[in-house]
Amino acid sequence: MLARDQSELKRTPLHALHLARGGKMVPFAGYEMPVQYPAGVLKEHLHTRSHAGLFDVSHMGQIALRPKSGKVADAALALERLVPQDIVGIAPGRQRYAQFTNQDGGILDDLMAANFGDHLFLVVNAACKAEDEAHLRKHLSDACDIDSLEGRALIALQGPKAESALAKICADAASMKFMDAGPRRVGDFDCFVSRSGYTGEDGFEISVPAAQAEALVTRLLDNPDVLPIGLGARDSLRLEAGLCLYGHDIDTTTTPVEAALEWSVQKSRRKDGARAGGFPGADKILGQFEHGAPRRRVGLKAQGRAPVREGAPLFADSTSGEAIGKVTSGGFGPSLNAPVAMGYLPTSLSRIGTTVFAEVRGQRLPLAVAATPFVPNTYKR
Amino acid sequence: MTTLYTSDHEWLRIEGDVATIGITDYAQTQLGDVVFVELPKVGRTLKKAEAAAVVESVKAASDVYAPISGEVLEVNDALAAEPALVNSDAAGKAWFFKMKIADKNELGGLMDEAAYKAHTA
Secondary structure, three states: OOOOOHHHOEOOOOHHHHHHOOOEEEEEOOEEEEEEOOOOHHHHHHHHHHOEEEEEOOOOEEEEEEEOOOOHHHHHHHHOOOOOOOOOOOOOOEEEEEEEEOOOOOEEEEEEEEEOOOOEEEEEOHHHHHHHHHHHHHHHOOOEEEEEOOOEEEEEEEOOOHHHHHHOOOOOHHHOOOOEEEEEEEOOEEEEEEOOOOOOOOEEEEEEEHHHHHHHHHHHHOOOOEEEOOHHHHHHHHHHOOOOOEOOOEOOOOOOOOOOOHHHOOHHHOOOOOOOOOOOOHHHHHHHHHHOOOEEEEEEEEOOOOOOOOOOEEEOOOOOOOOOEEEEEEEEEOOOOEEEEEEEEEHHHOOOOOEEEEEEOOEEEEEEEEOOOOOOOOOOO | OEEEEOOOOEEEEEEOOEEEEEEOHHHHHHHOOEEEEEOOOOOOEEOOOOEEEEEEEOOOEEEEEOOOOEEEEEEOOHHHHOOOHHHHOOOOOOOOEEEEEOOHHHHHHOEOHHHHHHHHO
């Protein structure tokens, strides 16, 4: 997915601002993105947890699903063909976490779906957005116009000071609750604002027309509580929050049940629900709801100081030959001041407190299966 | 006492037949905040270019290679308790390990300070 050299990489509307603030640019999902700023990953991470961090996530895909009938419920029903979530039940002004599934029950991408009253607004992963859009066109064109919102930037403002920072320029910010979403006036600009994010912190995601993105971000960064944060800290923050990264913790081979995302599948889509099944891989996924899955995504805490990283094989004990699973995300958690990881284990070994071993540089390091999030989330419910 | 450098951004302080080895300030800047350092066992005999130590930032793990061949005489246990020393004093308190120099001829391929500065410019 990575372009071969920087000249093939796309840029977000905030590219010049990243450079001006000393962002260290790296290729990511076909874009040139800041991995960190001069403060560094550790300070950026801690600042987001103590104050507020501003992230450019404009590489992500923003898609409007406009119902041909004019009724948003028809767009919602259509989208339910592709996801195991209750989309019809998303109230106007609210959003929900969802996954596109495939025929084997695997995950094609994870996304946010919001009800904007007369249409649905989706945010999908950068690396999957072209495939997602094609998938939507193929399966939903009878019911919806699929409108890829290329001309918009997306920023995330996350942390305990996010509300006060945004409230200075958005009258509605403080009254929004976790997963509220919709068009809002921010400063002089017509934005889409949701109270959500991917760090475990309270905060907002703001979609803004590309031409106004730099002015909006500059205004938010004028607040000393707000620092720009790169992809490095975005990754360590979401890992501490126990949130899945597509292509790592979830992919086409992992089902929502195996990925411990059962909470995201509402009763109406499960067996005996009002609209049970009817999404790709429903037999497999609903079967796993009833009978269990062979493996499960778990949190893992190292007992030592050595970070255990993605790809490390997992073993049941310190000597056995056969790997029983692997680490899918791992690193150092700056807020915990300790290594943290996530990975897949046989369900029989997925109970919290179970000890397993990761092989790192030829040594077997003990890890304990741990509850996630590793750092309690602070969503404003 | 001479200080020499490798193209992999390690420094060696040579005192008699003992070399003290660490990573350069340039290297620590590139790595970012160091959160873990793994050092070789005392008594291990290292071959030149063999992976000898590991230094990990929040983002990634990087190998530190033996710049010359020889036996490990001593390691800096302070780095286990305080890996951030690598960021604050890479060229001093954050030395990694000391080696007995097996073959002084291997020092010939290393850079002096001026050459290293040119290498990182």
